[in-house]
Amino acid sequence: DAGVTQSPTHLIKTRGQQVTLRCSPISGHKSVSWYQQVLGQGPQFIFQYYEKEERGRGNFPDRFSARQFPNYSSELNVNALLLGDSALYLCASSLAWGDRVYNEQFFGPGTRLTVL
Amino acid sequence: AQKITQTQPGMFVQEKEAVTLDCTYDTSDPSYGLFWYKQPSSGEMIFLIYQGSYDQQNATEGRYSLNFQKARKSANLVISASQLGDSAMYFCAMNGDTGRRALTFGSGTRLQVQP
Numbered sequence: 001d002a003g004v005t006q007s008p009t010h011l012i013k014t015r016g017q018q019v020t021l022r023c024s025p026i027s028g029h030k031s032v033s034w035y036q037q038v039l040g041q042g043p044q045f046i047f048q049y050y051e052k053e054e055r056g057r058g059n060f061p062d063r064f065s066a067r068q069f070p071n072y073s074s075e076l077n078v079n080a081l082l083l084g085d086s087a088l089y090l091c092a093s094s095l096a097w098g099d100r101v102y103n104e105q106f107f108g109p110g111t112r113l114t115v116l
Numbered sequence: 117a118q119k120i121t122q123t124q125p126g127m128f129v130q131e132k133e134a135v136t137l138d139c140t141y142d143t144s145d146p147s148y149g150l151f152w153y154k155q156p157s158s159g160e161m162i163f164l165i166y167q168g169s170y171d172q173q174n175a176t177e178g179r180y181s182l183n184f185q186k187a188r189k190s191a192n193l194v195i196s197a198s199q200l201g202d203s204a205m206y207f208c209a210m211n212g213d214t215g216r217r218a219l220t221f222g223s224g225t226r227l228q229v230q231p
Contacts, residue, residue, distance in 0.1 A: 042221030
């Protein structure tokens with residue numbers, strides 16, 4: 001079975017532009033999360049969606065938005081790009097939600113965004 | 117709020133030896149999960165092992181084991197019989213039972229296995 005897929009693999013944008021990153025979860029997984037990983041740091045949580053509804057949001061400005069589609073794929077949008085948005089953007093999918101603390105997240109290969 | 121602290125930016129280990137990567141955490145959630153991920157230079161996060169806060173026994177997965185000391189709020193990863201392919205970044209992470217299920221990550225430890 002295919003794992004989590006993300007597109008594009010690499011992206012170069014200039015300051016002020018807008019970008020859309022895409023993620024397809026593992027078949028059967030209904031939850032998708034987005035993380036930003038700046039070079040030399042651990043990933044930081046941005047958004048979590050389950051059944052097309054936003055279930056959590058990290059400490060990111062409103063320039064960041066996301067959505068989940070009926071087929072459970074997801075898009076992350078970033079407007080008015082800043083140099084500091086340069087990072088590896090990771091998407092993770094998981095099967096469960098609800099009352100389970102154990103919620104293993106399977107990560108995709110990431111999209112490396114460079115803002116010039 | 118949850119916090120993960122990894123105090124070892126880098127570690128060296130000889131091939132075939134064991135190594136311990138440190139992780140301490142802080143949370144107010146009554147139940148929580150602790151995870152370790154491996155990130156090779158390719159960038160993908162690879163799940164290694166999970167420990168639930170109410171699990172009585174330390175988790176083990178092949179050469180990986182998690183030394184869980186709840187009173188000390190530590191969740192150290194032990195890799196036995198290190199292999200050259202173990203060279204990578206290792207991240208400790210956690211989630212909780214209040215609010216979101218998203219993971220909070222530490223800053224990572226870079227492990228280098230020497231022949």
